[in-house]
Amino acid sequence: MKAWFFTEDAYPQLPDQDTYRSIRVSLPNKHYDPEIGADNYHQFLDMWLMAEDLGLEIMLNEHHQTATCVVPSVPIIAGILARETKTARILVLGNPLSNLPRPTRTAEEMAMIDVISRGRLECGFVRGVPYETAPANVSPYRGTERMWEAHDLIIKAWTTHDGPFNFEGRWFHARQVNVWPRPYQQPHPPIWVTIGSAGTAVPVAEHEYTGAVFLAGYPGVRSIFDGYRNGYMARHGHEAPLDRLAYCALIYVADDEAEAKAGGELLLWYMTSNKVPVEYSNPPGYHPPAVAAQIASGSRGGAGIPLQATLDDQMARGNMFCGTPDQVYEQIKAFYDYSGGFGNLLIMGQAGHLTFEQTRRSMTLFSQEVYPRLKELTASYDGDAMKETRAALPDKELADLGTFGVEFVR
Amino acid sequence: MAGSSERTTSIKLPGATVDVVRKGTGPQLFMLHGGGGPVAAMPFADKLAESFEIIAPVHPGFAGSAIPDHFDDLTDLIYLYLDLMDALELDDAVMMGFSMGGWTAAELAVISTARLSKLILVDPVGVKVGGREDRDIADVFATPPDDLARLMWHDPAKAPDPTAMTDAQRQVMQSNRVALGLYTWQPYMHNPKLPGRLHRIDVPTLLIWGESDGLVTPDYGRAFCDMIKGAEMVVIPEAGHAPQAEQPAAFVQAVASFTK
Structure with a gap:
């Protein structure tokens, strides 16, 4: 198992949620104090450096026009960490290709980070969440197809070394492509793509890329991972390696259960802060019409209601692992067995008002007491034994929450 | 009811197959609906069908129809409808377009008025009249639903209420929205080149505007x-x-005066 420390680099110093309609897209930036923001950035950079010291890998992402993640350009943070770190792998998950106008720029930026870090980049490509539509001013319709076309251009840019080539696709045009630098890793950095359904997992599996699932929990993880595994088997004729699947959850570890729950409650800010009204969560063409109709009818978020997440519920759903080191190990192992196994754990280890010290304590306990056991777990992975283990665990029955979390799993 | 004489045919064209609704008898009235979907079943159309043969295509993507794989924007609809107008053998037709359909009608008339006698644009979008920082056309994709109802309706209580619809109706409404997004995304609801081409329209033209329209105001009109x-x-x-929906009698009267 590889464990990746992740924080969204939020700006939680906000007025009361009732005073604004949306934390994304339209929240006026008068609520952003650049002096506090500077402290925040430095603290987050310190957190990632701390994660490296603890033996964890690093995960980064970007979002736009939102207090939930004040990294509108992930290459900037990745560039700083490429220089400031020495050993950690740096996962960018990811570049929102559907919304970026020029894939060749992404090819250049990612190649540069790979070179500065001497080959430590893991490069993710994503479609982007629905609320990125407005800031990008890009129609979300056919976003997945756009993402794959941009991907094709980037891969070709990274692997062409004999001078310019021509690319005139449906969405992206470049007639003299010849990127400098080229990637440090050959033929190119490992690729990751987020997957939110069995169907979207298939092309990722066919490319042998790592498929990352965010907060799909017990209700979603089996079908998505199975989509990947089946797509992989169909194309390649053998089972998908464990390291091609990743799962992202909120994780808080503490010395005792009460302290753990207090930390877990703070982490929940990631969900409860996500107050986004329908006009931003349902741009035309992002969701299939059936899902869009659910959102429009107010089954979630339609009136600007934030996610009503409780700690117990999120723990039961497998979106939050929280407790003492023993408890957290058991929770992750149970989820691992249920899911059929995965080789990457993406740790949302900090959110909201969780302090640096709280995060350090949690991640220290994780790295010292949980991580070694997870590494043993994956090292002793046996495909046949896993099938038996999994077969003995029936599908969990959990309350249907409609389109709950539909944005998170993209 | 005039609705009983309504008939729908599917017309296969090189780019796509288009459903065309027809009703009534008389001179041809080629009717292009707006982003809300087909309007030929509404009371105002029943009334117009007493004097015209209404010929109303359903834009691909609306009313549950598929968006053709090769469609990217309004240009695809415009060229599909050039073919459609030929296939229908329109002759001296009155072309009427609502909102996004009004934009489409203006674009078609700019290319050729050979099959047209008159043009009627109802609260059309399609041009930019202000500066680059003026929001000439409300951003329907980023406006809260209640605010949108207030912008679009004199009496917002008349706005369609998704909570009162069946699942199937809600899905059609969302599909319509996807199609509207496809046709109008960027430049948003307008073609910067259109104002420089409108001089080519050489048939009598009427614009009909709802006085309370806040999506595109009468000043824009x-x-x-x-x-x-x-x-x-x-x-x-x-x-x-949608003056045709909120004031059908005044709307039909305006059309009758212009076409008599």
Whole structure:
């Protein structure tokens, strides 16, 4: 198992949620104090450096026009960490290709980070969440197809070394492509793509890329991972390696259960802060019409209601692992067995008002007491034994929450 | 009911197959609906069907129809409809377009008025009249639903209520929205080149506007009207973006006066 420390680099110093309609897209930036923001950035950079010291890998992402993640350009943070770190792998998950106008720029930026870090980049490509539509001013319709076309251009840019080539696709045009630098890793950095359904997992599996699932929990993880595994088997004729699947959850570890729950409650800010009204969560063409109709009818978020997440519920759903080191190990192992196994754990280890010290304590306990056991777990992975283990665990029955979390799993 | 004489045919064209609704008898009235979907079943159309043969295509993507794989924007619809107008053998037709359909009608008329006698644009979008920082056309994709209802309707209580619909109706409404997004995304609801081409329209043109339209205001309408030589504009009180729905009698009267 590889464990990746992740924080969204939020700006939680906000007025009361009732005073604004949306934390994304339209929240006026008068609520952003650049002096506090500077402290925040430095603290987050310190957190990632701390994660490296603890033996964890690093995960980064970007979002736009939102207090939930004040990294509108992930290459900037990745560039700083490429220089400031020495050993950690740096996962960018990811570049929102559907919304970026020029894939060749992404090819250049990612190649540069790979070179500065001497080959430590893991490069993710994503479609982007629905609320990125407005800031990008890009129609979300056919976003997945756009993402794959941009991907094709980037891969070709990274692997062409004999001078310019021509690319005139449906969405992206470049007639003299010849990127400098080229990637440090050959033929190119490992690729990751987020997957939110069995169907979207298939092309990722066919490319042998790592498929990352965010907060799909017990209700979603089996079908998505199975989509990947089946797509992989169909194309390649053998089972998908464990390291091609990743799962992202909120994780808080503490010395005792009460302290753990207090930390877990703070982490929940990631969900409860996500107050986004329908006009931003349902741009035309992002969701299939059936899902869009659910959102429009107010089954979630339609009136600007934030996610009503409780700690117990999120723990039961497998979106939050929280407790003492023993408890957290058991929770992750149970989820691992249920899911059929995965080789990457993406740790949302900090959110909201969780302090640096709280995060350090949690991640220290994780790295010292949980991580070694997870590494043993994956090292002793046996495909046949896993099938038996999994077969003995029936599908969990959990309350249907409609389109709950539909944005998170993209 | 005039609705009983309504008939729908599917017309296969090189780019796509288009469903065309027809009703009534008389001179041809080629009717292009807006982003809300087909309007030929509404009471105003029943009334118009007493004097015209309404010929109303359903834009691909609306009313549950598929968006053709090769469709990217309004240009695809415009060229599909050039083919459709040929296939229908329109002759001296009155072309009427609502909102996004009004934009489409203006684009078609700019290319050729050979099959047309008159043009009627109802609260059309399609041009930019203000500066780059003026929001000439409300951003329907980023406006809260209640605010949108207030912008679009004189009486917001008349706005469609998704909570009162069946799942199937809600899905059609969402599919319509996807299609509207496809046709109008960027430049948003307009073609920057259109004002420089409107001089080619050489048939009598009427703009009909709901006085309370906040999506595109009557001032926007007057600026649009000034771009078309000899065009007239009728403003209908107590009506928003869909005067044909909110004030059908005044709407039909305006059409009758212009086409008599």
